[in-house]
Amino acid sequence: MKQLNLIAFFLLCSCTISTFAQKNKKMDIIAYYTGDDKLINEYEISKLNQIIFSFCHLKEGKLSVDTPKDSVTIKHLVSLKASNPQLKVLLSLGGWSGCEPCSAAFSTAEGRLLFAKSVKELSDYFKVDGLDLDWEYPAIEGLPGHLYQPADKTNFTELIKILRSTLGKKYDLSFAAGGFQKYLDESVEWKKVMPLVNRVNIMSYDLVNGYATVTGHHTPLYSTNPKEESTDRAVEYLLKLGIPAEKLVIGGAFYTRTWKEVANVNNGLYQPGVHIQGVSFKNYATTYTEANGWKYFWDDKAKAAYWYNEKEKTFATGDNVTSIKAKAEYAKAKKLGGVMFWELPLDTPRDGLVNTIYEVKTAK
Template sequence: MGGITAFRLSTPPAVPKPSLAVIAYYAGDATAFRSYPTKGLTHIIYSFLHLQGNSLAFDKPQDKATVAALVALKAQQPQLKVMLSLGGWSGCQTCSQVFATAKGRSDFAASVKQVLRATHTDGIDLDWEYPAIAGPPGHRFAPEDRHNFTLLVQALRATLGNTYEISFAAGGFPEYLRKSVEWPAVMPLVNRVNLMSYDLVNGYSTLTGHHTPLYPSPPQQVSVDDGVRYLDSVGVAPGKIVIGAAFYARVFNHVPSAKQGLRQAGKFYKTFNYKEFTDSLSATQGFATYWDSIAQAPYAYNARRQEFATFDNPRSIRLKTQYVRTKHLGGIMFWELTGDKPQHGLLESLYEAAAQ
């Protein structure tokens, strides 16, 4: 029996308005990004490169192949910029030492220009965790890091000119915001600050809470809005502020059931990606999901296993993106692209909100 077969085409994700930066950190290989709807991205930041001596360097030859594949995307997506990130958590072990000297900063800036030219990439993102305050155990930090970071950015801008972009990843918590950066000196020289408004409750925390909330929810003050208000108070232009979203959950165990595990004693247990939520945070696994209407953030609790989970979901992603629009901020970024579902994931929720 003949007839016509109807094919239902899925609606492509809405593309954000061009004034909003949508920035993906990417730690995948040369092919994984092809599974994701990247056409609405303004930036992909490849993570990470590290210091070899005083120079920016790839760790492995396959990292260069990944960057080349990302750069090839620009032929189809002319608005896309591909940037390279230095460091990451535990990835900036010698930054304090190298950037403490004029030679170290000069050598690094020259190497950045060489690498950017060789890879046809568009800029450098500095993810030094952290200048002047404690980061990973054993990493040097010193009060003079704060000014040395300013000198580093000055050296980079002088060497790179205005052809290349410079951004940096900033801790979203008060100690970093107040002690790590000379904001009035640094911000005129960079294109944006990527506020890491996630991991605000982290692996060292002994009390549960929201790791990436939009607003303070007493007694937890630290949040996206708290960080943005601080940057505004020290004169950072709103259009240079990019807030962060998390495409992963943080899970704590040994958490008592009071308040569905929120703000209770607990021990950090593990992280897992958004693409695993359907299985890992499901009701069949024993999790019930809740919404904090003050923090504008979701959380989940498993009474049987005494586990508490904190994360972003489509609703919180949409609210963060709307916040960026309302506050006239520069954009929204997230860690990390391969944590998402390839289809109907958090990135699509972000696009939908950004296009409104």
């Protein structure tokens, strides 16, 4: 009897370990990637679950790979799967400036079907694992001048339906979603769309964007006041709608947003300014130094990093090791689908933000 109990105990232990291992694997690390077939080799692919090639575009209503160079890159990304069995490679449509014809192209059943068939053809040809839609944005203004119309919201639903029926269950289907309230309220029919997709990649960054004339945290984990956008605010909104936690992926920003002409009040936070070019994470160590006049600050309520240069009256906001660790721990605690980020070439090849997420994921 004792022997049977011992066997049962070991079986229970092995099952428990297996269950936790499976749960652990569910926290995916997802990289958007705009680089070529050479740059990717500098990074630790074994720590990624998904690479989203960015971007493909619409050409005559079809998903199109822009150049022969892009084709070479996609083929190389797919080849990395041979030595990385956990890895999936997706194509992405659009981007901030890359979806100008989307509203018109997806406004008819014929247009949506034409696109869906082209996605299937390209996916089969390149042997990729699926598609990430990055339409910025259905039904609300994205890049100034791009067409958007109220019908986009239902057309987006119909687009997801035809993509899923055309691609079948074999292919992954996801979309990048604005992490701000207007998008969450007006762009997507969440309860109709989410059962048909594998995940939504919440762009919980650029929440204070390049058009803003007042500084703020652009990728905070938490809101510090009821009106402030944040990662947690978007996640809680979708969880309350009944969206499964494992289908929600939160976003990290491997770059800063920066403003000049910012007064030395509140260390530059929530002050008027003029937006200028930001800095990649891989360049933080040489840019945000005391020798260059920068001071580092941490907002413990927002779980957000920021920097201020009193001499140059310049303010910067973005993810760093501390904030990305907090996001990864949040995703793990809430059993979310994982963490994605924009974008891999902005990270250091070793001991950077990807490594930080990976350490949280694999910690016991």
